[in-house]
Amino acid sequence: MALKARLPLPLLLFSLLFVTAALALPKEDPELKKCKHKCRDERQFDEQQRRDCKRSCEEKARERQQEGGNGSEESYGEEENPYVFEDEHFESRVKTEEGRVQVLENFAKRSKLLSGIENFRLAILEANPHTFISPAHFDAELVLFVAKGRATITMVREERRESFNVEHGDIIRIPAGTPVYMINRDENEKLFIVKILQPVSAPGHFEAFYGAGGEDPESFYRAFSWEVLEAALKVRREQLEKVFGEQSKGSIVKASREKIMALSKHEEGPPRIWPFGGESRGPINLFHKHPSQSNQFGRLYEAHPDDHRQLQDLDLMVSFANITKGSMAGPYYNSRATKISVVVEGEGFFEMACPHLSSSSGSYQKVSARLRRGVVFVAPAGHPVAVIASQNNNLQVLCFEVNAHGNSRFPLAGKGNIVNEFEREAKELAFNLPSREVERIFKNQDQAFFFPGPNKQQEEGDRGGRAFE
Amino acid sequence: MALKARLPLPLLLFSLLFVTAALALPKEDPELKKCKHKCRDERQFDEQQRRDCKRSCEEKARERQQEGGNGSEESYGEEENPYVFEDEHFESRVKTEEGRVQVLENFAKRSKLLSGIENFRLAILEANPHTFISPAHFDAELVLFVAKGRATITMVREERRESFNVEHGDIIRIPAGTPVYMINRDENEKLFIVKILQPVSAPGHFEAFYGAGGEDPESFYRAFSWEVLEAALKVRREQLEKVFGEQSKGSIVKASREKIMALSKHEEGPPRIWPFGGESRGPINLFHKHPSQSNQFGRLYEAHPDDHRQLQDLDLMVSFANITKGSMAGPYYNSRATKISVVVEGEGFFEMACPHLSSSSGSYQKVSARLRRGVVFVAPAGHPVAVIASQNNNLQVLCFEVNAHGNSRFPLAGKGNIVNEFEREAKELAFNLPSREVERIFKNQDQAFFFPGPNKQQEEGDRGGRAFE
Amino acid sequence: MALKARLPLPLLLFSLLFVTAALALPKEDPELKKCKHKCRDERQFDEQQRRDCKRSCEEKARERQQEGGNGSEESYGEEENPYVFEDEHFESRVKTEEGRVQVLENFAKRSKLLSGIENFRLAILEANPHTFISPAHFDAELVLFVAKGRATITMVREERRESFNVEHGDIIRIPAGTPVYMINRDENEKLFIVKILQPVSAPGHFEAFYGAGGEDPESFYRAFSWEVLEAALKVRREQLEKVFGEQSKGSIVKASREKIMALSKHEEGPPRIWPFGGESRGPINLFHKHPSQSNQFGRLYEAHPDDHRQLQDLDLMVSFANITKGSMAGPYYNSRATKISVVVEGEGFFEMACPHLSSSSGSYQKVSARLRRGVVFVAPAGHPVAVIASQNNNLQVLCFEVNAHGNSRFPLAGKGNIVNEFEREAKELAFNLPSREVERIFKNQDQAFFFPGPNKQQEEGDRGGRAFE
Ligand SMILES: [Cu+2]
Numbered sequence A, B, C: 001m002a003l004k005a006r007l008p009l010p011l012l013l014f015s016l017l018f019v020t021a022a023l024a025l026p027k028e029d030p031e032l033k034k035c036k037h038k039c040r041d042e043r044q045f046d047e048q049q050r051r052d053c054k055r056s057c058e059e060k061a062r063e064r065q066q067e068g069g070n071g072s073e074e075s076y077g078e079e080e081n082p083y084v085f086e087d088e089h090f091e092s093r094v095k096t097e098e099g100r101v102q103v104l105e106n107f108a109k110r111s112k113l114l115s116g117i118e119n120f121r122l123a124i125l126e127a128n129p130h131t132f133i134s135p136a137h138f139d140a141e142l143v144l145f146v147a148k149g150r151a152t153i154t155m156v157r158e159e160r161r162e163s164f165n166v167e168h169g170d171i172i173r174i175p176a177g178t179p180v181y182m183i184n185r186d187e188n189e190k191l192f193i194v195k196i197l198q199p200v201s202a203p204g205h206f207e208a209f210y211g212a213g214g215e216d217p218e219s220f221y222r223a224f225s226w227e228v229l230e231a232a233l234k235v236r237r238e239q240l241e242k243v244f245g246e247q248s249k250g251s252i253v254k255a256s257r258e259k260i261m262a263l264s265k266h267e268e269g270p271p272r273i274w275p276f277g278g279e280s281r282g283p284i285n286l287f288h289k290h291p292s293q294s295n296q297f298g299r300l301y302e303a304h305p306d307d308h309r310q311l312q313d314l315d316l317m318v319s320f321a322n323i324t325k326g327s328m329a330g331p332y333y334n335s336r337a338t339k340i341s342v343v344v345e346g347e348g349f350f351e352m353a354c355p356h357l358s359s360s361s362g363s364y365q366k367v368s369a370r371l372r373r374g375v376v377f378v379a380p381a382g383h384p385v386a387v388i389a390s391q392n393n394n395l396q397v398l399c400f401e402v403n404a405h406g407n408s409r410f411p412l413a414g415k416g417n418i419v420n421e422f423e424r425e426a427k428e429l430a431f432n433l434p435s436r437e438v439e440r441i442f443k444n445q446d447q448a449f450f451f452p453g454p455n456k457q458q459e460e461g462d463r464g465g466r467a468f469e
């Protein structure tokens, strides 16, 4: 099994799985509905015959779909799926020889279905080793997550300065308008920071304001007339021209080892754990927290706004799921929160049930997409979702959950799944089946949240691949 | 009088009243304005002559209006009135042999004037005796009001279940995402539940998510690929196909007496009155509360968000007005709240002053509509409104008031009406009349909020019908 | 110098300054960018040569711009600047012989860039001496600032009345829906009141509801049918017609000295300083507060929502800047708040750096406009801004800051300016210059917030006008 689980074969299986998954339930086929209704209305049929009848309907539907090339479900999954964002949905706002900042398009511009999170924006900063990222302030509240590397982040507060050394797993809040600069203090490793921004001025739009700088990044001081600057700073124009004319290498520049050492040597902020429960503003390390879910199939780390002042006014939870290779998370749904997920490492896929994209009211469209590093996907409140890691690598996903206060995660499989909570009679009435048959389905899985994934389970149970023919 | 107050005659009077009401003040007539200005500018006229002159202007205007068929005021009242919703403004989301769910269109889609309540939706559930309403969760906060019948409502909380027996007058809060199912536990009476929903994800839109079920209601489990489901639930596909293939009778189904007994026999939630003032989540019965207004002309029951945690985060007041036949409520206005009213029983009409629909700035358009069971009408903040019951039946109106915190009701007639509060000099300056004449008008009615209605008063005072010529 | 600072010459200089300011940095010129890039890439150049090269690029660009008539920057500053509002952006809602109410257009209608403040509206009331402003309620929360004159304001609360004598500098809150009337109690001086409104019903729109009145202002009672009014008020139609037919002089009318005396003689509200820190609702006088910034160049008075309950739910700060003639305020920026400024007295100009209006991403457009009485200008969060008074008069500016909670003002010049807070190495990396050169610029000005303005400084330093050639 260990052998089978490695190299080309699993990858192949994985691709196959994906294709068959997309073909599994061609729901929007009107012929299929009709066909099944006939099976149901056929009075002479017993239960077993009825089921066979329906299954043959599905076979036929599947054939029809394959003949017609890519069926409509496939096209949803690939092209009309507004919940998935890839490279082409990012725009470069900063690009220098030493790094870049990529900003994800406005969610609401992509689809009205995402207008609930329209005032959150996502950005990714990459910076080479030993670089300096120029001071700027933003007309947005910011939360940064250090996905990779080691940085020193300095904020200018009113009349003082705070610096923090941060590393992989650290979350740090930058209040709107705060001047901030940072360094990648590592000599070898690139720095990756994922930012979520909540604009405070023009809803859904934010801007960076560089004060220090010259031509590139252009300093906003240069937008004032020389006369006003001369008076305000009490210096002559020639001096001003010089100071605002030198920088032209952009907002991410190489820094000497000495400067890096100087800028990273001391943390000057308040201690990370504030002694009297007061206003801690330092970073939170997600990985130093006890995982809220943990078994051999995965781990979930969560920073909740009820526990962390820095996330409270944004009503934002930051979490990180590390799904073991060959395993999966969910299906489950969030009761109130909409979850924005960023794939940090690994690959896999996700599936989600969406009533909005369904062509017929009262049914659910499967939304799915392949996941790989850098892909962003969104699961709105109420939508059942499952995330599956590939056989090859752990799938690591950073999540921002908007509307976190009062949110609950309702499991749809495993321990505590909602169907298990129904009364016996409710199960019978809801499923139109004896309750023991319902329980046979919903009480079998005894893990919680993280489960063995499709392929792995197949191998464990040795059911010979039939499920993936 | 008792005799007169019954049968055809009052009905006829009622209709007449309605027509004359609609004709009373043809305000948007530019000719009328001109004519009255002439009366005013005629210097030789004394006060009495001026009034006579104006009255004759109004007569002429009325004639003009009648010649031209339905005047523009009439057409507002009937067709262009965005504040009134009838059958055609509801959409069926669920329809089975045993019941249905009707959802009112989005308020903001009807008119930009209602965009202040655009994130509230209204729905009405009807279910036959002894029926089961399938488990579902919603991407919306819900408040239910039992308008008729007796139900048992069960919610799945995290790792436990709560059931409540509810009846006429009960208000119950269902947090967003909570799986909920219910039964009509009455053997004979239909169940009517009015729902107000506040979507949490896509603003102004909500969806129902049925997990339990099969083909109809379709289970959202079916949107996942069989492979993912097999792995998550640890069962084989054939079993899955069976459990998610049986239910095809829809989300409202007949239930046996035994199942109804089993599902209704015990309340399993926390007590309704929580002993330590803590987080009570049980139902509130509106009719067990002391009425906030009460006299022989009507009664008003209110559940305020300041008193009930369940309504606090929605900033929603639920109230119920029972207006005695032949009586009326108001005129009054809400200072901050916008009131969504649903007629539960009886008939009558309402009148409202609206500056938005007026064709000339600085004046007010009369908005009015006949009321009968199922009609929904909206009175935005600040808008003076009166609701009048017919001579035949009490008019019973369920109200949801959005933006309830800090709201005051300002009476425009009877005890404590705003004009009575003005200083003597303010009355004189505002009305351009001696204050005793102003007081003669505003101090005569000594009832509060509920008053004898138009016809009734006429009979009581024996003023011979002149007012309704 | 005293001589020079007076009369035509400074005015001329002022105009010239304005024109050159507008021409100072023709940033959107693509030729200029190219030209400067060449200077930078010229390897044989030393620092000084490079600067000379760039300067000659700028000269050429300036010439190109002058040839082409009004350059595009000029047109921004004058015509396409969505941050400045003058007479033509106000609409008259009330206009009588004795006064008027002017309402500023909806901010968001002017520009999407202002949609963050779209639910605030601004209005200005002017009333002649000894006048009465009729009772009305609004579907909006109101904050009034008495910019000039002496008034008595009366509000009708539930079942009682509150009156306050107010004067220049008083801020008073009127809750939504509260009936309010007022008098100009001064015999000689006009009353000017600036209102900021936050609509509670239709977002961005508000209406006045006049109950007392007749034809002009029309009473909203007249929108009801006579039958309903007769029943509600328990009076006959003839009486109603009389009481609602007399007033025709509009909502601002002359009042006799006796009535003014009667209406102004007593304050009936709670004391202004509430003894137990409770719910004070009386006026706040801005000028009785200790100025938060004060030197010979100006004074700043602030009423913060954290200190004043009346401003808390609106999250609104009210402030007033009195900039000494020939002086300036800023440059600085607000971290979260968007500032709406109304020029109350004097003249001058403002400059602001805006990334939104810039034609190329990553640079800042100078936004500027001449200021005089009645001009309104908006500085969104994050935008660096400076306000400069003319040589002739103090510039007095009333400001409403929306989103005030958690806002900080970050100075860009003088004491505590952000650049001074950077570490030495950060200054060097950001400006690409030795830190002592950076400090020479940013440590020279030792005043805070208010500084000597452009012309004044020139004279003081006797630098011979070269800067304003
Ligand atoms: Cu969806």
Ligand SMILES: [Cu+2]
Binding pocket: B113, B353, B354, B355, B356, B357, B380, B383
């Ligand atoms: Cu209206």
Ligand SMILES: [Cu+2]
Binding pocket: C113, C353, C354, C355, C356, C357, C380, C383
């Ligand atoms: Cu801008």
